[in-house]
Amino acid sequence: MKKLISAQLVKYLESRGVKHIFGLCGHTNIAVLAELEKSSIKFINVRHEQIAAHAADGYARVTKKAAVVLSHLGPGLTNAATGVANAALDSIPMVVIAGDVPSYYYGKHPHQEVNMHADGAQYEIYRPFVKRAWRVDQAELFPEILQKAFQLAESGRPGPVLISVPMDIFSTKIEEEAFRLLDHHIQVVEKPSLDEETAACIVEKLAKAERPVLYAGGGVVLADATRELREFAEHLNIPVAHSLMGKGALPDDHELALGMTGFWGTKFINEQTKNADYLFGAGTRFSEADSSSWYDNVTFDFPKTKLIHIDIDPNEIGRNYPAEIGAVADLKKAFITLNRVAKRLYPDGIDRNEQLREAIVNYRQSLRESISKNVSSTSFPMKPERILAEVRDVLPRDAYLTTDVGWNKNGVGQQFPIYTPGSILTPGGFATMGFGSSAAIGAKIAAPDKVVVSLIGDGGFGQNPSVLATAKEENIPVVWVVMNNSAFGTIAGLEMAHYDTTYGTRFQADGESYTPDFAAIAKGYGIKGIKIESAAQFKGVLKEAIAANEPVVIDVAMKNEPVPTDGKWNINDIYSPDDDKSHVSIP
Incomplete structure (x- = not known):
């Protein structure tokens, strides 16, 4: 019996145990969305495809299985590219299913087609960073490609794959037997051991x-x-x-x-x-x-x-x-x-x-002593060391913490103890700003019984604040702690150290330091937002936010100071080859 590929796709995903799909609608994928409405699979709707990719990334890190992203063609696919590339460089399994132009319109430049150098070639955009990119040229080949995609994403060194599907193929009927054959194939490929x-x-x-x-x-x-x-x-x-x-x-x-x-x-x-x-x-x-x-x-x-x-x-x-x-x-x-x-x-x-x-015991003690002054400082804007220390004090040992880029990644790596393996989700190879806020959504969906807190800078949070819309719609109780220094702080400190300026790295209006009111923005999305007014207020507010079991944004002003560094980075030798410089504090 013949059935729509869109219907059989959803049925296959169900058979693999897929519980959630992250994505955004477009005219090329609505056939799949219509089938998902009838399915046990929950579609997590976002306002930007980068959010979908980062959320799927966080979800996959927690579940240890390939996450699924549903994308539209053209701008949808390119919007998602940053998040997919981040997953690729961190070896996170992901299957991206993207709609494409009708197969019979290749080269005619239909709506939103990317074809400046080759016809029907939007899938090639992903080739530099995915493990493989498929374009489905025949409807009958789709089941086999789908099975190969999941197998490749999860086997060997894990990573993302892309299946680009012309929209007419989603709406094509093929025999169910083509998908039934997949039932006879294993879903997990055994990996090599050590002799x-x-x-x-x-x-x-x-x-x-x-x-x-x-x-x-x-x-x-x-x-x-x-x-x-x-x-x-x-x-x-x-x-x-x-x-x-x-x-x-x-x-x-x-x-x-x-x-x-x-x-x-x-x-x-x-x-x-x-x-x-x-x-x-x-x-x-x-x-x-x-x-x-x-x-x-x-x-x-x-x-x-x-x-x-x-x-x-x-x-x-x-x-x-x-x-x-x-x-x-x-x-x-x-x-x-x-x-x-x-x-x-x-x-x-x-x-x-x-x-x-x-020596390890003594080292830990000396590290605590070296930062103790800042940890106990009552100054405001808050010292970043105090923010990290109080977040650690409040969180359970098995809470999930997502970070972004800057103090909330480098400082966490250096000074923030992690007690439960796998409970820290951070962007490594691609070091993508905006990862932390969206990955937290995926982590919480994957582990609803765990506390999830996102430590993120104001620069990173400002990139995709619409993640709050998804949190509101799905009632995802993540707590976002925005470490707000009104700048791309790490880069500002780097530029100041080498060039005695912070041009292009600080946020200003009329010559004065400027920051959006992220607490007010949260309220605009229908989410609780709290603006911290003193160092003494922060810890109690964080405890209450976690206990509330609802999405909360905490906007805390932070002193722009560099993470202490003892290693070496060749960027310093490139910028200042005759001087031993790194990052500096920004007043």
Whole structure:
């Protein structure tokens, strides 16, 4: 029996367990929307496609499954591109289904077609960053493409894929048997593990090392391998440092947890990784910020330090540093094998010198002391350290926190303890402004029983405030804390340090500092908005906002001060090659 592809698409998504789709309507996808109205799948309507992509990103990070975005062609697809690219660089699985012009109008330049260099080629816009982009040229091929899309998005190194569907194909009828054949195919492809011989070699080298460090990247969190990593680190008594995306792989209050490396890391942590004799990199690509722009003898010192590197993506092995042992494997399966081998070879574990544990305790104490003045400061606008400290005090250990770009990302990575693996959602590779506010929506939908707070700057929140419309319509109880310094603060501090100006980075009207009233904007969307008037007010307001179990925006004025940095970033050498400059405070 023949049925509409739009109807069979929705039925297939239901069979995969898809519960939510994020997107925005357009004349090319309304056939799908009409079918979704009859479905158990909830369509999360947004006002801008970038919001849809970021929300789907946050949703996928929490569920560990591919999220689905429904987009329109042309401007819809390009609006979503930033969010999809962000997901790609952070290895987040996502299936983007986009409407396209009618297949029989390719090249005639129908409404909103992108065809300056090739006809019917809108899908090629996504080719630089998705794992694959399909254009459906025949209706009968759609079921097979759909199955391949989900499989590719979730297998190997996860990431987004695009299916561009001409609108006439959505409204074409094909035999149901074409979709029924998909029922006989697995939905999850098994990922590679680590062989026993390689595992034994790794375990023995780490066991015999004098100063080993386990370096956790975001791949550990994505693979849901944090419990296994912890077991391995404890058994071999190895300290754990992490990249920005690996934050929380080991709880920050664990006695073996060092912290984040790189430009935004601290001298103590960078010294531990630089002076390691063996470094075990797990699920990390050794990105620029985490590696202090790959300068020798700052964060890492390869090949003096010997590198063991395991990643699901073979392209990452040796990309930035030479590896003595390199292996392609799923991190969860790899650590299961490593733990089994470690317990066989060293049943009593490894007894190492306790001095490092003591040093970690002393380091944490010294870090707290170094920021204690700002944490307790009653000045207003508030010190950013106090904002972070009070958010941490109020949040449950398992609350989800989304960040954006600036203090709310770099400061969180450095100074904000994460206690539950996977509970910090931050934009890593693409570092996209506007991510945090929308990702929080997706995280809360995926985990409705958890507290979700979004720490976001005024620049980032100002990019897509219409996320509040979705929160109101769907009653999504996220709390947004807008750290408001009336500027693109991190860039303002960078420009001031190198060029003695903040031109183009601060928000002003008539020569005076200017900021929208975000609390009033929230009220305009029908959401509770609170403007903080003193440092003493903030903590109580945040407690009440969380307890209210409704969407709330808290607008808190913040002093524009830089995140302390001990690493190195080559941008400083480019701008001021003869001076040791970085970011500075902006009055």
